[in-house]
Amino acid sequence: MTVRVRFAPSPTGYLHIGSARTALFNYLYARNVGGKFLLRIEDTDLARSTEESTRSILDGLKWLELDHDEEIVFQSDNADKHRAAALKLLAEGKAYRDFTPRAEPGGQNVKEGIAERARANQGVRNMRDNEYRELDPDDSDARAAAGEPFAIRLKVPLDGITVFEDKVYGLQERNYDDTEDLVLLRSDGHPLYNLAVVCDDIEMGITDVIRGQDHLTNAHKQILIYNSLGVEPPNFAHLPLILAPNKGKLSKRKHGEVVSMTTYRDAGFLAAAFRNFLALLGWSAGEEKEIYSLEELVEKFSFEGIHRSNAVFNFKENDPRHWTDDKAQWMNAEYIRTMPLEELLPFVKAELKSAKLWREEYEPEGRALSETIASTSDVGPDERPAAMAIDLPEHGSHDWFVHTVDLIRQRFFTLKDFSRQGRAYFSEDYDFDPAAVEKNLSKFPDLRSWLPELADRFEAMGSFMEPEIESVVKAFAEEKATKLGIIMNGARTLLTGVAVGPSMLAVFETIGQERSIRRLRSRMAWNSGV
RNA sequence: GACCGGUUCGUCUAGGGGUCUAGGACACCGCCCUUUCACGGCGGCAACACGGGUUCAAAUCCCGUACCGGUUACCA
Numbered sequence: 001m002t003v004r005v006r007f008a009p010s011p012t013g014y015l016h017i018g019s020a021r022t023a024l025f026n027y028l029y030a031r032n033v034g035g036k037f038l039l040r041i042e043d044t045d046l047a048r049s050t051e052e053s054t055r056s057i058l059d060g061l062k063w064l065e066l067d068h069d070e071e072i073v074f075q076s077d078n079a080d081k082h083r084a085a086a087l088k089l090l091a092e093g094k095a096y097r098d099f100t101p102r103a104e105p106g107g108q109n110v111k112e113g114i115a116e117r118a119r120a121n122q123g124v125r126n127m128r129d130n131e132y133r134e135l136d137p138d139d140s141d142a143r144a145a146a147g148e149p150f151a152i153r154l155k156v157p158l159d160g161i162t163v164f165e166d167k168v169y170g171l172q173e174r175n176y177d178d179t180e181d182l183v184l185l186r187s188d189g190h191p192l193y194n195l196a197v198v199c200d201d202i203e204m205g206i207t208d209v210i211r212g213q214d215h216l217t218n219a220h221k222q223i224l225i226y227n228s229l230g231v232e233p234p235n236f237a238h239l240p241l242i243l244a245p246n247k248g249k250l251s252k253r254k255h256g257e258v259v260s261m262t263t264y265r266d267a268g269f270l271a272a273a274f275r276n277f278l279a280l281l282g283w284s285a286g287e288e289k290e291i292y293s294l295e296e297l298v299e300k301f302s303f304e305g306i307h308r309s310n311a312v313f314n315f316k317e318n319d320p321r322h323w324t325d326d327k328a329q330w331m332n333a334e335y336i337r338t339m340p341l342e343e344l345l346p347f348v349k350a351e352l353k354s355a356k357l358w359r360e361e362y363e364p365e366g367r368a369l370s371e372t373i374a375s376t377s378d379v380g381p382d383e384r385p386a387a388m389a390i391d392l393p394e395h396g397s398h399d400w401f402v403h404t405v406d407l408i409r410q411r412f413f414t415l416k417d418f419s420r421q422g423r424a425y426f427s428e429d430y431d432f433d434p435a436a437v438e439k440n441l442s443k444f445p446d447l448r449s450w451l452p453e454l455a456d457r458f459e460a461m462g463s464f465m466e467p468e469i470e471s472v473v474k475a476f477a478e479e480k481a482t483k484l485g486i487i488m489n490g491a492r493t494l495l496t497g498v499a500v501g502p503s504m505l506a507v508f509e510t511i512g513q514e515r516s517i518r519r520l521r522s523r524m525a526w527n528s529g530v
Numbered sequence: 531g532a533c534c535g536g537u538u539c540g541u542c543u544a545g546g547g548g549u550c551u552a553g554g555a556c557a558c559c560g561c562c563c564u565u566u567c568a569c570g571g572c573g574g575c576a577a578c579a580c581g582g583g584u585u586c587a588a589a590u591c592c593c594g595u596a597c598c599g600g601u602u603a604c605c606a
Contacts, residue, residue, distance in 0.1 A: 010606045151604050186604040217601045288554040314541045327556045410569050485565035500567040
């Protein structure tokens with residue numbers, strides 16, 4: 001039998017980080033065993049479900065590249081089937097009509113109300129002591145026919161236990177006594193979650209249900225429904241939860257955008273990096289390795305590697321440097337710095353495009369992309385031999401673009417850095433970081449005249465490549481009896497607007513002779529300073 | 531309250547009775563490299579929740595306690 005799993009989010013918000021991981025694990029398992037990964041939108045709570053949310057969830061999945069098989073199922077389309085199932089159970093005496101008037105929906109905090117009531121009922125109430133449970137079927141029919149509203153509840157057997165072997169949590173047993181006669185159909189005819197899930201999973205032929213641990217007790221209720229319906233329950237695998245730094249629930253209300261998948265997409269994260277991070281939250285291949293490609297994750301995925309304890313998603317709300325989990329940030333930087341250049345290029349292109357920094361000249365002309373890369377980036381920027389310099393691409397060309405991306409990515413964390421910190425490489429219109437101006441320019445007033453003077457030296461140069469640049473700048477620093485670093489850092493600030501970056505010689509060379517000269521002479525940074 | 535689950539460095543984790551003076555990663559802190567730096571290299575700090583057993587031997591097995599989480603809806 002081929003494995004069929006599903007990811008079944010309810011569209012009441014964007015794709016939450018925990019849901020994203022659930023989707024990932026479903027996907028990994030399906031691909032690992034050659035099964036199908038299906039998608040179902042659980043939109044039966046009309047009041048809370050929105051189309052926008054559905055779109056956002058789909059966007060998130062698409063971004064993570066978790067492609068689903070077959071058509072998306074919308075649970076609301078199946079309401080009639082759910083009702084029919086409830087009616088069938090009613091007809092078979094496996095469910096009953098509850099004529100108890102619907103209770104007033106509690107105050108603001110539903111959960112607290114539930115806990116409160118549970119405490120109050122402590123030891124008194126049998127979970128199945130409903131007065132209508134054993135109502136004579138004829139009476140029941142008569143009252144229903146008279147138009148009296150009723151809910152349909154499952155008639156949970158008196159004695160026995162539900163048992164299943166959870167693929168993560170192991171053997172799970174629960175006394176029927178601990179499960180109430182759950183409502184299948186609301187008095188307004190609306191099918192409820194547990195019924196809908198079971199019916200849909202049966203209809204979709206789901207063999208393995210992989211979802212958050214918050215559904216562990218639902219599994220028992222659902223098994224009861226499967227039993228009543230006479231259908232063999234699927235396998236269950238529950239995943240540990242992802243918690244907030246205070247070990248509480250991670251929610252949009254409390255934690256805001258950090259939990260949304262779109263935040264990461266918009267912040268310049270690579271899907272591959274984020275997937276990698278997500279996979280390691282609650283799962284381990286049992287080896288000392290952190291970086292896994294999707295293919296490796298698929299290959300190594302197993303339920304044995306999944307934890308039983310919840311994981312904390314660590315971040316500091318008011319600290320920009322740690323706005324999200326440090327490891328996620330590191331992972332993304334690691335990908336940007338080390339992934340094959342040809343895979344990174346399209347992302348940089350998209351980023352530059354959206355920042356209006358992309359130029360058609362960066363487009364490869366005729367040459368295959370890989371060919372270009374081989375000629376410019378096999379050698380790391382730091383140990384590029386002199387011979388390479390001969391081929392140094394001209395600014396504005398595709399080769400230059402490739403060369404530049406490879407040079408500047410070494411200190412970048414997100415795709416956004418290419419259009420922000422790296423803006424000066426692609427545009428004449430860039431800002432100066434006040435801290436950099438303060439640190440590298442304002443402190444050394446002499447640079448105000450020295451840097452334009454250095455520009456004059458550059459202008460006199462024939463070839464503008466690292467070795468020549470180096471001797472010119474060194475001679476200049478000696479002449480001015482100052483430290484080379486002062487000149488270099490001042491120039492860096494003028495040329496790039498920021499205080500950090502690759503080797504300054506490489507920066508000069510990459511920015512190019514003409515632009516370097518112009519920028520060294522510019523007064524803009526000085527005027528922007530304090 | 532009841533039922534269910536969990537508890538190894540700040541965080542993610544390795545660990546399935548001896549190889550554990552508990553390993554890796556991130557973060558943090560030093561040092562080195564360097565013209566600077568958020569790259570890189572080297573190093574440091576830092577954990578088996580607690581109490582009882584079982585055993586020659588326990589982070590690993592059993593029991594209890596504490597704490598944390600989930601569920602307990604005519605929500606999903």
